[in-house]
Amino acid sequence: MIIIADSGSTKTDWCIGNTKTDCRVVQTSGINPFYQSTGEISQIIAQTLVPQLGDTTEFTNIYFYGAGCTPEKASAVKEALLQSFPQSTALVESDLLGAAHALCGHREGIACILGTGSNSCAYDGVKITSQVSPLGFILGDEGSGAVLGKRLVGDCLKHQLPSALCQEFLKEYGLTPALILDKVYRQPLPNRFLASLTPFLSAHRHVPEIHTLLLSCFTDFFCRNVMHYDYGQCPVHFTGSIAWYFQKEVKEAAQALGIQTGNILKSPMEGLIDYHFEI
Incomplete structure (x- = not known):
């Protein structure tokens, strides 16, 4: 099971699932490491995402695309993700690369x-x-x-x-x-x-x-x-x-x-x- 996240400063959409027909999308407040610390991001994930997951807490991969996720800032998001999902592999990229993947494949x-x-x-x-x-x-x-x-x-x-x-x-x-x-x-x-x-x-x-x-x-x-x-x-x-x-x-x-x-x-x-x- 994997997580795909598309995040802006206002909201973050999270897709959780195994396949295109076996997945669901939930939403939390926005995440932007340009404005938020690792601790603040971790709090958003723990308090607003994790409760929406139910019993599902183990994921092989997390693909996070977000505003403000420059190479210098991406580590803050990755660290916050791994605090809640320590067994996962987390890839954090810019929202622009996310748009390219979504639009161009x-x-x-x-x-x-x-x-x-x-x-x-x-x-x-x-x-x-x-x-x-x-x-x-x-x-x-x-x-x-x-x-x-x-x-x-x-x-x-x-x-x-x-x-x-x-x-x-x-x-x-x-x-x-x-x-x-x-x-x-x-x-x-x-x-x-x-x-x-x-x-x-x-x-x-x-x-x-x-x-x-x-x-x-x-x-x-x-x-x-x-x-x-x-x-x-x-x-x-x-x-x-x-x-x-x-x-x-x-x-x-x-x-x-x-x-x-x-x-x-x-x-x-x-x-x-x-x-x-x-x-």
Whole structure:
């Protein structure tokens, strides 16, 4: 029996099982070693994962893919996993490699994450061969929920969108210009706040100015990230909530640039189950 984990800062999905037809997925709070110590991660596993396992506590392998799991930070997660599952072999990798495994399997391709943040890489079927740094939502993260939200509030406050639409937006979210500035510049996690505004874009995607905004953001993602890889020879695959809910606009932006799109998954877990249970 094995465990497959797909983790972000907000939540972690854990798949426990033997085969594709004999497995189940449970959820705990997020794990990110960039923000959490080994002790804090161990506490999450012991208090929120282990109780969901019942009598099953012995696993041959644990495959953990997570945000913040750089080579320097991965050991903190591995140590925490082995504290709860000492008989297991634990492999801890980045969420980007998890996305590549989920989207491409053992085939060459370009794997992209479009969620609260964004990321991308070229993948040769085994490992990541090239990556353009995402740089976060201030300097980069093109096409992400945070950047879509940033563009939305910026366009509203700078009168780039119809006045009635801006008033509707502020009313729906209970916002004022002053409150927006406070949430972005003074309160913690402004990226999550900005990403939380993207349902408004989805609901008003038929408005010409919103459609243009979306195409501009996704075009930026392709031009500043994907087009640095050998995209002419490989399909470009996506995972993440933004890619899933805005796939029509993602495909439209890609087509305009001559980029071939492939798989689009809301979450990597479906593809990771296929990858690890393929035998």
